[in-house]
Amino acid sequence: MTQATWFFRERLIARILARPEPLVMLEAPAGMGKSVLLRQIAEATGSVVHISHSPPTLGEGIALWDIPPYGNPAPLPESLFSGEGRIVVAKRPGVDLAGMTRAFAYGFGARIEAQELLLDEDEATAAFGAVGAPEILNRSGGWPLAAFNSGRITDMAEFIEHELLDHVSPEELVDLRHLMAGGKVPARQESLLLPFALPDAGQRLELNVRTWAADLEQAIHTSIGKRITTPAGAKAIAEAYAAHGRVVDAITTFQDAGFMDNAYQQFNRAGGLFFIYYHGPAAFDRVLAGFPSSYAHQSELLVLSLALQSCKRGDISRARRLLIDRFGDLADDLDAVFGPRSVFSREFREFRFLMLIYEDYRFTEETLTSLFSLAAEFPSDAHLFRGSLYNSVLEFYIRQRRFAEAEEAAQRAMNHYEAAKAPMLCFYISLHQAMIGLIKGDTLAARKHAGRAAKYLDEVPFETPNDVRLQMLLEACIEYEGGRAEPLARFLNTEIDDFSHGEIWPSLMEFTLLYGSQAMATHFSLLAARGFLDRWRVYQTSNRQFQTMVSIREAVILQNANRWTEAATRLKDMALPIDRASILADPARLEHLSDRDDIGLSLVWLRQILHEQPDLPSLEPMLTHALANLNITDRQRMGVGIWLAYVHKRNQDLTRARALLLRIFEDAARLGSIAPLAEEKVFLAELMDNKRISEFLSASSSARQVIRKLRDSGHLGTASGIRSELSRRENKILVMISEGAANKSIAGMLGVSEATVKFHLGNVYRKLGCRSRQEAISTARAAGIVG
Structure with a gap:
């Protein structure tokens, strides 16, 4: 039997004919086999199918009325209510039929649910055989059109759009898109999503038809595009997105329809300035790009959000320019911003404090006092703002090596971020707490906080690759502290290029430089370690604090290499x-x-x-x-x-x-x-x-x-044994020749004659078993005495 041959649905027909009610209603979407079923009933009963917007005349036998999908049908025959005949009606869900509600209310009607028209396993086996039935059912979900007649429709996307999706509500249309994206959707009381979705045992919808997935996706996209051209349609679609937690789609739907105020309200409700921490950098960029610059410039929130975006991209000068263009030159005058007569909002001042960290600003005790005064302006339940103020304080205390106060600030920030249900921000706090442990030398504390950081990172609902790398680096550094160098060496070999282009706060940069340079020098080479530092030096050219940290680390690894x-x-x-x-x-x-x-x-x-x-x-x-x-x-x-x-x-x-x-x-x-x-x-x-x-x-x-x-x-290792055979002066001369110093230069630095230098060199050659300057240098490097 081919797919083009319809199966005679004997059991279903028998169930329909056995109903005692004078009216049997088949209400189902296109492709569910309603018309074919009426023809099969006509064949079984010797009746004729009546296809018209007007009802058939009732009399002896059974009347079969197939209502066309477009137009307004006449009411059910009045004679039906006086018991003058029986009728089976087939119609689509969007077609209104006068008298139907009355018939059901008085017990004159029975409904065959749309789901009953789907093929079951027995019918599929009878139609396609025991071998072919499982594959047909899996692909079609029992939808008769997909099982029997899929090859007859040349443009399936257009068919799905006009014959099926045009009749579903905006909420159900978004339900279907959410299902297609792998989301979970609760079943509605009356759903028009058949045949594409069915309720499971837990009353959640699940995808039913796997045929034409690309066509269905295209049809959904086109249908939504048509609906958002009206204010009511755009609002309904956007609110449906928001109900599913798809805030980005809700905002961009309003933006695409030109309703910027609605988009702005959604953005503000979804986190506003903290949107990025709930929805991720990609979503943040996408949403901000959807606001025209003329519109964004009028809003303090949007300008601050654009400035934050620039900070996270490392473009501090653009962030500063955005603030000046919107708020005037005073936005860059810290005395005016934080002074007692400041005209700026508390939200602006909080953000300006955040920017100080990006701007390489050296906090003072006066800065700290201003920061705590600002915290008092926010209500106790303004968790995101208060948490971020403590986060800024945390960075200051780490830099000042006031670790007890840093721990207290971290805990306060954590309390607020947990109350705000912001796992991304909780991750950052745990990361800093672990880093404090490493800087202090307390690996056990670092390990505990690293475990908490991993837990919060798992709760983040979006992809954040660079934060995953931060966690990898943290865990590798903890292993390095315990004597296992392989994880850190592997990270530096495979991840460091991508990692170095992400956003990293100053305190995180410090421990990256510390561990990265030490591991590179110890397990690769001095050249590799210096290359590692140079990469970071170039990346952070304008950051004076960072340049100082790099130079200090370079001096240390040179010392460790006996240079x-x-x-x-x-x-x-x-x-x-x-x-x-x-x-x-x-x-x-x-x-x-x-x-x-x-x-x-x-x-x-x-x-x-x-x-x-x-x-x-x-x-x-x-x-x-x-x-x-x-x-x-x-x-x-x-x-x-x-x-x-x-x-x-x-x-x-x-x-x-x-x-x-x-x-x-x-x-x-x-x-x-x-x-x-x-x-x-x-x-x-x-x-x-x-x-x-x-x-x-x-x-x-x-x-x-x-x-x-x-x-x-x-x-x-064994290098100490070789080193112990050399006197201190011989060791020093060995280091100097490895750095390229000539005998005359060595004599000048040590305050001895060239003859004395040659005498010591002779002893070095003898003790190392070498005959030349180059052999001595090679032997010393192999033993780890010099770099």
Whole structure:
């Protein structure tokens, strides 16, 4: 049997003829087989099908009335209500038939539901055989037209649009589009979506027909396009979208129809300035692009949203220009914006605070006071605005290394964001909390917050690839702290290019630079690490804070590669108030520094001085002052502690050296963090080469655990054995020749004769088993003594 041959529906016909009511109504959409069924009834009963807008005459036997789909039919025959005959009527749902309601009300009528006209398994098997029936049912959903006559319609999209979708409500049309997109739709009491959708056992609609999916999609698109040409139609379609949570479609429907005020109201209700955090960057861009610039310029909310869009794209100058064009030059005058006589709204001032972070602005205590005063202007349930104010404070506290206050600000922001049901913003707070743990050196706390961040990220209802990369980086850094370098190395090898073009706040940049450069230098090469930093330096050309962070990290990796002369040059080129001279002149100042970059720069200079002048009498008090600084992080404290232990060892005070190291190693074990120790392997290796120190540490199970992780991860290796065979002067000369220095230059820097330099070089060659300068450099690099 071919698809063009209709199956005689014997059981259905018998059920219709068995009804005792004088009226049997077949009301179903096009293609459900109503007309064919009437013809089959006519064949079975010897009747004739009456096709007209006028009813047939009732008499003996059964009358069959097939009402054409277009036009207005006459009422049911009055004689039907006096018991003068029986009639079976077939019509489409949109056709009004006078007398039908009355017939059902008085018990004269029975309805054959549209769903009963779908083919069941038995009928499909009888029509197409046991082998072909399952595939036919799966493809057609039992829709007779799709099962039997699909090949006869040349333009199915047009047929679906005019014969089916023109008769459904705007809400049902959007229901169908939502189903096609994979959404969930509750079944309505009376649905005209047959044959395309059927209610399941849970009274939710599910797609029924899989044939012509592309044609159906095209028909839906065309039908919606026609309806939004009128205000009422556009409003109905947009509200149906909004009811399904498809806010972007609701807004763009109003925009396409030219109803900008309605689109604006929807945008405001859907989050307004915070729209991006609920619907994603792509939706944010799409919606903002739909507002004409002349319209957007009149709205404070839209201008602020466009400025936020520019900030997130890294175009701060455009954001500033948007504000000035809309609000005047005072928008760029911080005293006017935040002063006691400010004419700007609290929402504008809150956004302007946010922009300060993007603008590389150095917050002061006065700034902080203004920020807290502004928070008081918002009601307690303005969760998004209040949460974002605390978020701005969080960035300030992280930069100032005021971690206790940062944690409190983070928790306040989290409380507001959770109340606002904003998982994207909750993710950012958890991410910052994990990052605080890493910066402090508390890997256990970082791991806990990273788990919460992953949970919130899973709840985000849109795709956000760069935030997924942020989570990947965070988790890789946590693994790196515990001694597993592979996840971070893999991330840096495969994801860093895409990651570097996303939006990253200053505090997140810091830990990206820290871990990325350390891993690149340790597991790839010095050249790879410098390339990594240069990429970020170019990307953030205008950000002074960022340039400082990059330069500090570059100096550190040069030091770790034993390129000390080059590191000193890099530090001098920074031309900042904190330098070698200022540290030597006022060591006590180290105890009172609070700014992140000031602390970072002072510590890297201390490191340089330690290498160049390890016997300097003032080194111990300088390091003691640094350790007394309450603003340095735990991981920085570990590093300074190793330097101080190194000084104790050189002063032959092994008791203090090993006691200090034991405390550091036990702290590292407690916090689950070895990366701060790994970064100090230049000094740590020499300390561990001392048998009395290494045996003392090995007596502690916690310290043994850390030592094992350092060795397993390659941070404590055989290089220390080679290094221990060389004197300090020989080591220094080896570093200098690896940096390309000639004998004459080395003699000048060390204050000795060229003959003395040659004598030391001879000892280096002998101890390394080499015959030439180049062989010595290659051997030293292979052993990890130089970079």
